[in-house]
Amino acid sequence: MSMLEELKTKIKDELPNLDWVIGWKQGFDPLQATPHFMRTEQDVDQLIYNPLCAQNLATFLPGMKDKKVGILVKGCDSRTIVELLQENLITRENLVIFGLPCSGAVDVSKVRKEIDSPGRITEVTFDGGHIRISTKQGSSSLALADVLLPKCRTNPYAMPVIADHVFGQEEKAGPCGQGESPALEALEAMSLEQRFDYWQYHMDRCIRCYACRNACPMCVCRDHCIADTRDPHWLSQETDVQQKWMFQLIHVMHLAGRCTECGECERACPMDIPILSLRQKLNREIKDLFDYEAGVDPEAVPPLLTFKVEEANINERGW
Numbered sequence: 378m379s380m381l382e383e384l385k386t387k388i389k390d391e392l393p394n395l396d397w398v399i400g401w402k403q404g405f406d407p408l409q410a411t412p413h414f415m416r417t418e419q420d421v422d423q424l425i426y427n428p429l430c431a432q433n434l435a436t437f438l439p440g441m442k443d444k445k446v447g448i449l450v451k452g453c454d455s456r457t458i459v460e461l462l463q464e465n466l467i468t469r470e471n472l473v474i475f476g477l478p479c480s481g482a483v484d485v486s487k488v489r490k491e492i493d494s495p496g497r498i499t500e501v502t503f504d505g506g507h508i509r510i511s512t513k514q515g516s517s518s519l520a521l522a523d524v525l526l527p528k529c530r531t532n533p534y535a536m537p538v539i540a541d542h543v544f545g546q547e548e549k550a551g552p553c554g555q556g557e558s559p560a561l562e563a564l565e566a567m568s569l570e571q572r573f574d575y576w577q578y579h580m581d582r583c584i585r586c587y588a589c590r591n592a593c594p595m596c597v598c599r600d601h602c603i604a605d606t607r608d609p610h611w612l613s614q615e616t617d618v619q620q621k622w623m624f625q626l627i628h629v630m631h632l633a634g635r636c637t638e639c640g641e642c643e644r645a646c647p648m649d650i651p652i653l654s655l656r657q658k659l660n661r662e663i664k665d666l667f668d669y670e671a672g673v674d675p676e677a678v679p680p681l682l683t684f685k686v687e688e689a690n691i692n693e694r695g696w
């Protein structure tokens with residue numbers, strides 16, 4: 378029995394005890410996977426699992442806190458569940474976690490840029506580290522390694538760090554944790570002036586759509602978001618770079634030590650702004666200061682959710 382068939386069988390076993398099981402199904406064409414909310418065995422039959430299943434489904438969990446939910450997770454997604462548990466934003470007893478191996482998640486926007494004549498996509502297949510995209514005009518084959526999401530390189534957890542049922546094997550897992558983010562490395566190599574110009578350029582392109590905020594599983598202020606509130610009125614709705622930069626920095630600071638680098642913010646950005654690198658930079662600082670990595674240990678307390686009079690690695694006043 379294939380891994381997908383095993384998974385479907387287990388989901389069908391658990392279905393009677395759950396309100397929903399969240400997985401993926403094909404979207405509007407074979408290159409598109411979309412979140413899939415399953416309630417019936419017929420729903421389960423539509424389930425897919427392949428490198429197009431990039432969405433971090435844990436994003437839906439805080440809004441379903443009182444429901445009994447089954448959820449499919451890759452290694453990187455599972456860290457979000459751990460972080461949500463640490464912050465008491467979800468209830469472990471209400472969750473059944475189906476853990477899956479991952480051979481890398483495809484960045485569909487990179488694929489669309491690479492294929493010559495997209496037309497109507499008729500079939501997508503995966504074989505020997507390649508993705509083959511067929512259209513009525515012909516087909517293109519791309520190396521998976523060239524079209525993966527940036528998070529695939531940096532997230533070291535190929536298998537879920539928390540799961541009730543695990544499918545597949547770690548040795549089949551893909552490129553996780555192979556190195557640092559090229560975008561972050563490029564930023565680190567810049568002078569302060571160059572970084573300022575870099576972000577000035579990118580923030581000028583931001584259309585202030587807030588897709589990055591809405592896609593983030595750890596961004597849970599909802600109706601109280603600083604970007605929308607009128608009382609107090611922290612941010613104007615003007616579209617100048619300062620306001621947009623201010624929003625981004627507030628988002629980043631709110632995610633410091635909480636961001637699990639799932640990359641959904643950057644994947645959702647319609648302007649391809651490399652905002653994940655900002656979160657990664659803050660996470661590296663948190664790691665250096667507090668030796669803490671978000672979403673790994675359900676029993677750990679995130680450092681910025683607690684307080685110590687003295688921190689071993691902070692010598693703020695030289696005392």
Ligand code: SF4
Binds near residue numbers: 632637643
């Ligand atoms: S800030 Fe981005 S990478 Fe971090 S948890 Fe939110 S969506 Fe994921």
Ligand code: SF4
Binds near residue numbers: 583587646649650
């Ligand atoms: S998703 Fe991109 S364009 Fe939209 S607000 Fe965020 S950074 Fe700006």
